[in-house]
Amino acid sequence: MRASAGGSPAGPETRSGVPRHRTSDLEHFWIITAHQLGHYLRTNRFYGLLGFVSLISALTLASQVDAGVATIQLQQLYRSSEYLSNFLVYTGLWVVLAAAFFGGDALSVDFSTGAGYYMLVLPVRRPVLLAGRYAAATLVTLAIVGTSYAFATAGAIYFFGAEQIPWSLLGGSLGIAIVYSLAAVSVAFCISAFVRTPAAGVLITVLALYVGFTTLQSVVELANIEPWFSLSYAGGAMAAILDTDFLHIQTIPLGQQQYYTIWVATVAEGLEIMAAYVAVFLPLSAYLYQRAESTG
Amino acid sequence: MGSFEVSQLSKRYGAGPPVLQDVSFRYEGAGAIGYLGPNGAGKTTTLKLLVGLLRPTEGHAYLNGVEATVDRKNALWDVGALIETPEPYPTLNVHESLDVVGRARGLPRDEIDREVDRCHALLDLPPLGQRIGWLSKGQRQRVSLAASLMGDPPVLLLDEPTSGLDPAERVLVRRTLNGLKRDHLILMSSHQMFEVAEVCDQVIFVHQGRVLLQDRVDRLAERIRSRQVDVEFEGPVPVDAMQFLREISTEVVAVSDRRWRITFDGTDAARVQLLQACQKIGPVFQFANSSLSLEEAYLELIPKVPEDS
Numbered sequence: 001m002r003a004s005a006g007g008s009p010a011g012p013e014t015r016s017g018v019p020r021h022r023t024s025d026l027e028h029f030w031i032i033t034a035h036q037l038g039h040y041l042r043t044n045r046f047y048g049l050l051g052f053v054s055l056i057s058a059l060t061l062a063s064q065v066d067a068g069v070a071t072i073q074l075q076q077l078y079r080s081s082e083y084l085s086n087f088l089v090y091t092g093l094w095v096v097l098a099a100a101f102f103g104g105d106a107l108s109v110d111f112s113t114g115a116g117y118y119m120l121v122l123p124v125r126r127p128v129l130l131a132g133r134y135a136a137a138t139l140v141t142l143a144i145v146g147t148s149y150a151f152a153t154a155g156a157i158y159f160f161g162a163e164q165i166p167w168s169l170l171g172g173s174l175g176i177a178i179v180y181s182l183a184a185v186s187v188a189f190c191i192s193a194f195v196r197t198p199a200a201g202v203l204i205t206v207l208a209l210y211v212g213f214t215t216l217q218s219v220v221e222l223a224n225i226e227p228w229f230s231l232s233y234a235g236g237a238m239a240a241i242l243d244t245d246f247l248h249i250q251t252i253p254l255g256q257q258q259y260y261t262i263w264v265a266t267v268a269e270g271l272e273i274m275a276a277y278v279a280v281f282l283p284l285s286a287y288l289y290q291r292a293e294s295t296g
Numbered sequence: 297m298g299s300f301e302v303s304q305l306s307k308r309y310g311a312g313p314p315v316l317q318d319v320s321f322r323y324e325g326a327g328a329i330g331y332l333g334p335n336g337a338g339k340t341t342t343l344k345l346l347v348g349l350l351r352p353t354e355g356h357a358y359l360n361g362v363e364a365t366v367d368r369k370n371a372l373w374d375v376g377a378l379i380e381t382p383e384p385y386p387t388l389n390v391h392e393s394l395d396v397v398g399r400a401r402g403l404p405r406d407e408i409d410r411e412v413d414r415c416h417a418l419l420d421l422p423p424l425g426q427r428i429g430w431l432s433k434g435q436r437q438r439v440s441l442a443a444s445l446m447g448d449p450p451v452l453l454l455d456e457p458t459s460g461l462d463p464a465e466r467v468l469v470r471r472t473l474n475g476l477k478r479d480h481l482i483l484m485s486s487h488q489m490f491e492v493a494e495v496c497d498q499v500i501f502v503h504q505g506r507v508l509l510q511d512r513v514d515r516l517a518e519r520i521r522s523r524q525v526d527v528e529f530e531g532p533v534p535v536d537a538m539q540f541l542r543e544i545s546t547e548v549v550a551v552s553d554r555r556w557r558i559t560f561d562g563t564d565a566a567r568v569q570l571l572q573a574c575q576k577i578g579p580v581f582q583f584a585n586s587s588l589s590l591e592e593a594y595l596e597l598i599p600k601v602p603e604d605s
Contacts, residue, residue, distance in 0.1 A: 018411060020402035025369075028400060035388075042387035042489040098604040114383030118393075118440065121347050121379060123372040277335045294349035294380075295309065 016235040028124045029191075032132025040140045045101045053094050053144055058152035060087065064155060072159045080160035081169055085242035087152040091177060092235035093210065094148055095184050098141035100205035103188025105198030106133045107289050112197050116294050127286050134189060134282070149174055150162060169242050176238045183231055183277035184209055192282040193288035226263045231277055233263070237270025297376055298360050298481050299324035299453035300346060305355035307341050307505075315341050316505040318355070318594065323498075328477040330492035330513075331485040332594060333502035338484040339378065342502070343408035343455050346483075359451060368533060371570050373401070376444030376455040381460075383436070386429030390439055393428055394446055401447035408446075410558060415442035418472050422467075433460040441469065445476075451477065452486045470495055489591040501597050508597055516593045523562040525570065525594070528555045532578040537577050544569045557586060 023031070040046055064072050076083040107130065110116030118131065149170075156165050187209060192201040213232040220227050227233040240246050250262045265273065301322035308314040316338040318599060323329055323558075331339050344350040345357045348364025349372065356363055364371035384393035391412060396407035419442050422435045431439065437460045444452060457473070458466040466488075473482060473495045486492050492499060493513060500510040531551040541548050544566055547559040560566045573582050 014397055016350065018403060020407075020447055021404070022373075031396060031399045035385075035392075038392060039387050103385060113382045115385065117382035118384050118443065119348055121375075121377040121382075121444075122397060123369045123375075126367050126399050204297070257541045259309040278466040293351060295345060 009288075018216060023123075025125060025128045028128045028274050029105075029132050029135070032124065032129055033135045036133045036136035037212070040102055040136055046140060049094075049098060049101055049144055052145060053153075056090070056296065057148055057196055061151055061158075064159070069159050078160075079244055080106060080156045080164045081166045081219045081242045081244050083159060084152050084156050084170060084173070084237045087155060088148065088173065088239050088242070089237050090129050091145055091148055092180070093233055094144050095141060095181050095235065096206060096209040096232075099137070099181065099184035099188040099209065100202050101132075101207040102137040102140045103185040104192055104205040106137055106200035107192040107199050107285065107292070108190075108195050108201045111292055111294055111296065119231050120294065123164060127292050130189070130286050130289050132169035137185045137188070138178075138181050141185060145177050145181060146174075149177070167221045172267070173241050176241060176267065176274075179237050179271055179274045179278075180231075180238060182275040183234070185280075186281035187231065187286065189285040190288070193285045193292065210253065221262060222260070224261050228273065231273065234265050234270040234277075238265050240264050240270070241267050297327050297479075298449075298582055299358075300360075300451060300453070300481065300483060301305040301356075301358040301582045303347065303358070304340060305342070305345060305357055306353045307338075307350060307354045309346060313468050314353070314505050316345070318500070319356075319505070319507050321500060321507065323481060323483070326477060326479050326481055326518055328482040328484060328496040329358060329497065330496035330499040330590075331483055331502065332487075332489075332492060332499055332590075333485075334598060335487075336504075337502045338442040339502060340455050341505075343377070343379050343453050343483070344484065347375070347379065348370060349379065374448040374449045375451045375453065376446070378441055378444045378457055379453065381437075381456045382427045382440040382443070384439065384443070385425065389425050389427050390431075391424040393439060394400060394443055396448045398441045402447070411448070412442075412448050415445050418442070418445070422466055434462055434465050434592055435577055438469075439466065439471075452480055452482045452484075454482060457484060457488055458486070458488065464599060466491070489589070489594060493590040501594065502600050515588060516590070522585035524559050525556065525567065526551070526582070527570075527574050527580060527584050528586055529574075529577070530554075530581045533578055540577060541570065541573055544573065554581070 072083065076086065110120055120126075153165070153170065179190045188201070188205040191205050191208065195201045195204060209231060217227040217230045217233050246264065248264060248266050250264070252260045252262065254260055299322065303322075305316055305319045306314055307316040315336075319338070319342060331342065333339050342349065345352050346359055346364065348368050351365050353591060357365075359371045359372075359375050362371040394412050394415065394575065395408055396409055403411060412424065416424065419438045421438055421442055422431055428436060428512050441454075441457055444454070454473075459471050461469060470491060473484070476482060477495065477497075482495075483494070484496065496513060498510065498512050499507040499516070510521075533556070535550065536549075538548050538556060545558045545560045548555045549559075551557050557569060560570060571583055572582070574583065
């Protein structure tokens with residue numbers, strides 16, 4: 001059946017003969033990444049988290065400055081790598097919080113708010129949409145983490161001098177932080193694809209990645225089992241790479257021939273675990289996102 | 297020119313009752329089609345199935361010959377859609393919100409600005425630098441409508457496009473749609489009968505997930521059994537003479553001294569009886585179904601389907 005024209009009062013001229021070109025998936029990826037990044041960088045949650053991380057880092061640095069160079073050098077065994085390792089001990093938490101804030105609702109927002117009715121009707125494949133958002137969430141997470149690294153580096157230069165900084169190890173730590181961010185955002189995206197409300201996605205991501213994994217890790221360590229399955233355990237590699245006295249396994253005697261064993265992930269092990277998380281959770285997120293329906 | 301088609305389309309959520317049952321229609325070329333029905337009839341569901349926001353339980357939905365659930369990018373390439381209440385990110389401004397749509401639809405950068413200007417002029421958009429989060433509901437709706445027009449896609453799927461707009465904004469949107477339908481194919485769901493009558497050339501009535509009727513607006517009166525006839529006699533007829541018709545009609549109203557409107561049960565037998573009775577009263581100049589407005593057609597059609605069918 002063919003629709004007919006005419007019979008109604010003429011409106012304004014609307015046809016503009018607009019030239020268009022077939023946008024590739026890669027172009028769509030950059031478009032979505034830039035759009036999502038533009039959004040994230042103006043959210044209150046970004047400023048809030050950036051401010052929080054900056055405040056904690058600044059307070060830490062200020063207290064160290066107040067203690068004096070000599071005291072800090074002594075505390076850190078005159079090693080800048082030790083200082084950096086200790087300063088960056090909270091990086092895992094910052095990654096988890098950022099991943100939860102920017103990935104925990106990245107997909108559920110399409111099915112619980114009207115955002116999906118704006119973006120999902122565009123001629124963009126859903127996996128590309130997901131990839132663009134994933135890249136944006138990871139970049140914002142790295143901006144938060146980078147702030148912590150910037151304060152740590154500034155402190156190390158102040159207390160030990162630039163020539164004492166193990167730049168290659170610091171770069172390695174930052175590289176691990178990038179992989180850790182990719183893994184944490186993958187988990188957050190997967191949770192976001194499961195839940196229907198953005199707030200629940202954020203909360204569950206924090207609980208799962210931080211509280212859940214940390215608790216589980218402690219429980220299995222009590223049973224003398226290495227927590228090789230835990231992402232937060234893998235995240236320990238960020239600081240471990242800078243630790244010159246690094247021990248993969250530490251056995252603490254508890255008396256009466258009882259021992260408590262603590263594992264710290266090696267760099268290779270940590271990277272393997274993180275890569276496994278990305279390999280499992282990112283495709284799963286894409287599958288769930290592809291299947292999700294706008295029923296609301 | 298574009299096309300859209302649904303073929304034996306059904307949708308059911310889990311074990312619940314079907315929200316859409318075996319719906320089929322196809323349109324191509326240019327024009328505006330009104331998609332009408334009460335709340336829960338399946339209008340929005342049909343539009344969501346067309347753009348791939350839902351997957352059909354049975355059947356197929358095609359946009360320009362492509363199923364969005366199979367190849368979203370190509371199916372939506374030449375389609376602008378306004379479904380439910382779209383929410384661009386509140387942190388971005390009007391221009392940024394339209395820019396992403398233009399770029400996703402393959403517009404060159406300089407063309408995006410021209411398109412934004414065109415949409416701005418068509419729909420009287422708020423200032424382009426204003427944040428979405430600061431706009432009123434009506435302003436946001438116009439921005440979303442502008443987004444569906446970016447790049448001038450030949451097919452437009454509009455779900456209640458004037459929802460949330462004030463009367464002046466509604467007039468603006470109706471004027472825009474009337475202009476667009478000359479060279480675009482528009483499927484527009486609405487509750488506003490006068491709006492559909494003003495914009496659309498054809499209508500599809502849907503109720504409880506089934507299509508009841510689809511036809512041109514000007515042919516509705518012929519398709520729907522009317523319960524009213526207008527009788528015009530050659531000369532004036534006194535009121536007393538018309539009392540004769542009371543037994544076979546439910547209401548007899550004088551339109552003029554020669555012209556009467558008679559309401560009856562709508563059956564063919566009663567219609568024949570009425571004509572014969574009128575001819576006994578006097579020479580009949582004209583005996584025809586009353587003209588049917590879209591609203592009357594809607595009211596005539598929708599209650600005919602039992603609620604539990």
